Amino acid sequence: MVKEFIKFAEKAVGKAKGILFADPKLLYKQERDFVNQPFFFDGPASAEAGVNKKGVLLVHGWSSTAYEVRRLGKYLNENGYTVYGLMLSGHGRVPKDLEGVTAQDWIADVEKGYRKLKETCQQIYVGGTSIGASIALILAEQEKEMAGLVLMATPYRLRFESIGIALVRLTLFFSPKQYRTKFYPPTFGAADSVTRLISYQQYPVASVLEVFKLVQRARKSLAKITQPCLLLQSTHDHMVSKDSMEKIYAKISSKIKKKIYIHKAYHTFIPDIKNEHVFRDILNFLEEN
Numbered sequence: 001m002v003k004e005f006i007k008f009a010e011k012a013v014g015k016a017k018g019i020l021f022a023d024p025k026l027l028y029k030q031e032r033d034f035v036n037q038p039f040f041f042d043g044p045a046s047a048e049a050g051v052n053k054k055g056v057l058l059v060h061g062w063s064s065t066a067y068e069v070r071r072l073g074k075y076l077n078e079n080g081y082t083v084y085g086l087m088l089s090g091h092g093r094v095p096k097d098l099e100g101v102t103a104q105d106w107i108a109d110v111e112k113g114y115r116k117l118k119e120t121c122q123q124i125y126v127g128g129t130s131i132g133a134s135i136a137l138i139l140a141e142q143e144k145e146m147a148g149l150v151l152m153a154t155p156y157r158l159r160f161e162s163i164g165i166a167l168v169r170l171t172l173f174f175s176p177k178q179y180r181t182k183f184y185p186p187t188f189g190a191a192d193s194v195t196r197l198i199s200y201q202q203y204p205v206a207s208v209l210e211v212f213k214l215v216q217r218a219r220k221s222l223a224k225i226t227q228p229c230l231l232l233q234s235t236h237d238h239m240v241s242k243d244s245m246e247k248i249y250a251k252i253s254s255k256i257k258k259k260i261y262i263h264k265a266y267h268t269f270i271p272d273i274k275n276e277h278v279f280r281d282i283l284n285f286l287e288e289n
Contacts, residue, residue: 022071023274024071024194024271024272024273024274025192025193025194027071028067028194028197028198031067031070034067034070035065035067035197035198036065036067036087036092036093037065037066037067037087037092038066038084038085038086038087039066039070039073039083039084039085040082040083040084040085041073041074041077041081041082041083041084042077042082042120043055043077043080043081043082043083043121044080053121053122053123054080054081054082054121054122054123054124054125054147054286055081055082055083055084055117055120055121055123055124055125056073056076056081056082056083056084056124056125056126056127056286057083057084057086057110057113057114057117057124057125057126057127058072058073058083058084058085058086058126058127058128058132059086059088059110059113059126059127059128059129059132059133059135059136060085060087060088060091060128060129060132061128061129061130061131061132061153061268062088062130062131062207062211063091063095063098063182063199063200063203063207064091064130064195064198064199064200064268065087065091065092065198065199066085066086066087066092067194067198067271068129068194068195068198068268068270068271069085069127069129069132069270069271070085071270071271072127072270072279072282073085075279075283076282076283076286079283081286082117082120082121084113084116084117086109086110086112086113087109088106088109088110088132089101089105089106089109090105090207091200094200095179095200095202095203095204096204098200098203098204098207099177099204099206099207101207101210102210102213103210103211103213103214103217106131106135106210106214107135107138107139107214110126110135110136110139111139114126114139114143114146123147124146124147125146125147125148125149125150125286126139126140126146126148126149126150127149127150127151127152127282128150128151128152128154129152129153129268129270130152130153130154130155130239130267130268131155131211131214131215132152133149133151133152133153133154133218134154134155134214134215134217134218135214135218136149136150136151137149137151137154137218137221137222137225138214138217138218138221140221140225140227141221141224141225144226144227146227147227147228147289148227148228148229148230148256148285148286148289149225149227149228149229149230150229150230150232150282150285150286151229151230151231151232151248152231152232152233152268152269152270153232153233153234153237153239153240153267153268153269154218154231154233154240154244154245154248155215155239155240155241155244156215156219156240156241156243156244156245156247156248157215157219157240157241157244158211158212158215158239158240158241159238159239159240159241161212161215161241164208164212165209165212168205168206168208168209168212169209171205172205172206172209175205176206177204178204178205178206179202179203179204179205180202180203180205180208181201181202182199182200182201182202182203184196184266185236185238185266193266193271193272194271194272195266195268195271195272198271222248222251222252222253223251223252223253224253225252225253225254226252226253226254226255227254228254228255228256228257228285228289229249229252229254229256229257229258230257230258230259230260230281230282230285231245231248231249231257231258231259231260232245232259232260232261232262232269232278232281232282233245233259233260233261233262234261234262234263234264234265234266234267234269235261235262235263235264235265236263236264236265236266237266237267238267239267240267245259245261246259256289258285260278260281262278
């Protein structure tokens with residue numbers, strides 16, 4: 001009996017360690033078939049109600065895929081949560097699919113995902129990275145019963161936002177079908193990073209305008225956010241304004257809120273990060289609220 005218990009304990013510890021310390025690049029090689037797919041991980045059901053008590057909706061960023069948050073989703077699922085990682089419209093195939101997709105389409109995607117989780121979950125948290133977090137804020141304004149928010153790499157403003165909007169509009173005036181290639185900082189934009197491997201490397205310029213619209217709309221929602229919030233941002237984020245997290249933290253009306261800076265990480269740090277404490281911090285936040 002004692003030996004069986006020891007084997008069970010060792011297996012459980014090994015499993016938890018594997019999730020927390022798995023090399024993102026090696027995991028990517030094993031899971032390449034899942035890169036362009038949404039995911040739904042069922043959690044344990046409540047014996048009393050016959051439904052899952054806790055659910056987490058995870059929303060990826062612009063030009064990426066649901067795989068961006070899959071490893072986090074696995075970790076949360078193995079700790080008792082039903083986790084749904086949806087795929088935003090226009091993502092997961094080819095950049096051309098982004099043509100004609102609007103900010104409202106992405107908001108509708110997340111609203112639909114939230115309703116899907118409500119079918120089986122009594123308590124729902126929403127986590128997003130980059131514009132996925134912006135959409136989560138917009139959703140939280142209307143879904144007051146949402147249990148909490150995990151906001152990762154959330155832009156209060158995008159860097160050089162006003163200039164960027166003007167340049168995008170000027171570009172579209174002369175060439176409505178213009179495409180651009182992404183820029184990555186040399187320090188954190190390694191060619192073999194998971195972030196780059198799963199993302200579109202080219203994009204229609206018109207889609208950038210929809211990103212700006214989302215960021216601006218989310219900014220207007222901040223004062224109406226009352227749910228518990230966990231905010232995480234890289235100290236080296238080259239996409240959002242440096243004071244983004246501080247401003248969001250100051251402007252939301254949540255009584256329960258916490259901010260964490262991630263060191264030496266790319267803008268959307270979740271798919272590549274090896275700092276296991278980040279996953280634990282997110283889980284602890286959900287458990288405490």
